[in-house]
Amino acid sequence: KLIIASLGMMLAINMNAAKKPKTNALQFNPESGVKASLTMPNGKVVNYTAYNKLYFVTNVEDSTYQYMNIFVPEGANEQTPIFLRTYVGGYMPSQAGNPQAQDASGRALAEGYVLVIPGSRGRTSTVKKGKKTVYTGRAPKALLDLKAAIRYLRHFDNLIPGNTEKIITDGTSAGGAMSSLMGATGNNPAYEPLLKAMGAANGRDDVFASVCYCPITDLDHADMAYEWLYGNTDSRKNLAASKKTLIKELAAQFPSYINSLGLKKTDGTLLNADNYLDYIKQIIIRSAQDAKDAGADIPDSIGFTFSSEAAFQAPINGGVGMARPAAMGGGMPPMMMGSRKKVGEYITDLDMNKYLNYVVSTQALKGVPSFDSYNVNGAAASGENGEFGNEQGSDVNFTAWAAAKTGSTLSDEIKENVRLLNPMYFIGDTATSVAPHWYIRHGARDRDTAFPIAINLATKLQNAGKDVNFKLPWNRPHSGDYALNELFSWIAKIVK
Numbered sequence: 131k132l133i134i135a136s137l138g139m140m141l142a143i144n145m146n147a148a149k150k151p152k153t154n155a156l157q158f159n160p161e162s163g164v165k166a167s168l169t170m171p172n173g174k175v176v177n178y179t180a181y182n183k184l185y186f187v188t189n190v191e192d193s194t195y196q197y198m199n200i201f202v203p204e205g206a207n208e209q210t211p212i213f214l215r216t217y218v219g220g221y222m223p224s225q226a227g228n229p230q231a232q233d234a235s236g237r238a239l240a241e242g243y244v245l246v247i248p249g250s251r252g253r254t255s256t257v258k259k260g261k262k263t264v265y266t267g268r269a270p271k272a273l274l275d276l277k278a279a280i281r282y283l284r285h286f287d288n289l290i291p292g293n294t295e296k297i298i299t300d301g302t303s304a305g306g307a308m309s310s311l312m313g314a315t316g317n318n319p320a321y322e323p324l325l326k327a328m329g330a331a332n333g334r335d336d337v338f339a340s341v342c343y344c345p346i347t348d349l350d351h352a353d354m355a356y357e358w359l360y361g362n363t364d365s366r367k368n369l370a371a372s373k374k375t376l377i378k379e380l381a382a383q384f385p386s387y388i389n390s391l392g393l394k395k396t397d398g399t400l401l402n403a404d405n406y407l408d409y410i411k412q413i414i415i416r417s418a419q420d421a422k423d424a425g426a427d428i429p430d431s432i433g434f435t436f437s438s439e440a441a442f443q444a445p446i447n448g449g450v451g452m453a454r455p456a457a458m459g460g461g462m463p464p465m466m467m468g469s470r471k472k473v474g475e476y477i478t479d480l481d482m483n484k485y486l487n488y489v490v491s492t493q494a495l496k497g498v499p500s501f502d503s504y505n506v507n508g509a510a511a512s513g514e515n516g517e518f519g520n521e522q523g524s525d526v527n528f529t530a531w532a533a534a535k536t537g538s539t540l541s542d543e544i545k546e547n548v549r550l551l552n553p554m555y556f557i558g559d560t561a562t563s564v565a566p567h568w569y570i571r572h573g574a575r576d577r578d579t580a581f582p583i584a585i586n587l588a589t590k591l592q593n594a595g596k597d598v599n600f601k602l603p604w605n606r607p608h609s610g611d612y613a614l615n616e617l618f619s620w621i622a623k624i625v626k
């Protein structure tokens with residue numbers, strides 16, 4: 131009798147629950163797809179079904195950005211890998227859009243992958259709360275939105291085609307940083323209360339692979355890396371004495387940072403402040419040699435030494451895809467006087483001073499400081515100062531050094547936001563599921579952040595046993611979604 135009575139109560143409770151309107155639940159209607167097609171640059175027409183405007187949280191704060199679009203090509207099934215492209219740039223808000231024939235989104239669809247384009251809030255996005263304008267996209271909100279999108283895919287795994295164990299993220303610049311964060315912070319409990327408060331689905335948000343083009347990340351060490359690398363270039367020589375003092379102070383912080391990371395080269399020897407510049411040099415030589423082997427002209431004038439005998443070993447063994455590539459990054463250097471095109475000739479050395487001056491001659495450096503500049507010696511606030519700002523729209527310092535220059539200190543809240551936006555703190559952390567596969571690119575003449583930012587990310591991942599395909603592609607400025615044949619043949623290998 132008792133059992134029957136309690137069964138009856140349970141039934142009654144369940145019926146009550148069923149009657150509740152479901153306005154506060156995540157929605158996915160498999161019947162809502164619309165058919166569309168995309169014509170690729172080669173003329174191939176890709177037919178797909180689009181599921182648009184899928185809100186990935188129940189407590190939607192910003193209805194302009196907190197939804198995603200999903201595109202399912204003909205023939206996709208439960209085993210099909212999922213390609214997630216974020217269009218975040220400049221740490222700005224990013225609205226979910228449509229596949230683009232010219233970039234990796236269209237290419238992913240053409241390869242038969244399920245494509246996901248999530249929107250996300252950013253440093254300038256605001257909503258009206260009563261009469262107030264509130265900034266709701268400051269760090270780490272963009273990452274939280276992207277994590278919520280990943281959880282949504284798993285939440286509706288039974289209804290949405292695609293294999294959620296094969297999610298590949300892709301982004302460029304600040305989007306490359308977001309991609310690196312999706313890859314490096316999977317399931318870390320520090321994000322959990324924030325995701326819960328947003329009404330993200332419960333569950334996992336780790337991914338299978340991260341594609342990161344020129345990630346502007348490790349923001350709390352970006353200024354010291356920048357001045358350590360570029361502070362002595364000619365372009366910094368004519369600056370005011372007060373700026374030169376800042377350059378010296380920042381550059382002096384970098385050695386202890388590098389030493390603190392305890393990174394190792396592939397031969398197991400320790401990377402430190404003394405051998406780090408040589409490590410960069412070897413990576414750039416490798417890049418130039420690859421380009422040269424593929425037919426590019428490498429000018430003598432920018433610091434290279436050539437020989438008919440090999441004297442060079444690859445410093446980073448990139449695992450899958452590190453063989454001499456058939457498909458180069460494209461964008462070959464212009465013909466220059468005294469350039470070398472002879473195949474079979476080896477680059478044996480590089481004068482880094484000359485090379486860095488060459489990089490800086492192709493595009494002016496950022497100011498001093500480049501990233502945490504707000505109120506430091508009259509410098510204007512950077513986008514990053516806005517990224518760490520508050521809901522009222524303030525710009526905020528995010529390094530202890532810059533804060534001290536402006537007579538303040540970092541609050542615990544800002545310190546935590548800085549940590550939550552830096553993949554370096556999560557790689558090797560046992561509470562985190564770091565993606566097993568990584569494809570990282572930073573152009574060999576990209577000066578938007580210093581080479582060590584991408585190099586440290588790649589090296590730390592490699593040291594943690596991850597499969598890392600890393601290059602500083604020759605003659606590339608700040609850009610993304612290039613050499614798509616190379617990228618998609620790497621993806622085809624890892625998803626097999």
Ligand code: DHB
Nearest residue numbers: 219220221303304346578
């Ligand atoms: C981007 C570029 C930058 O130089 C920067 O500091 C932050 C973001 C970008 O292109 O996304």
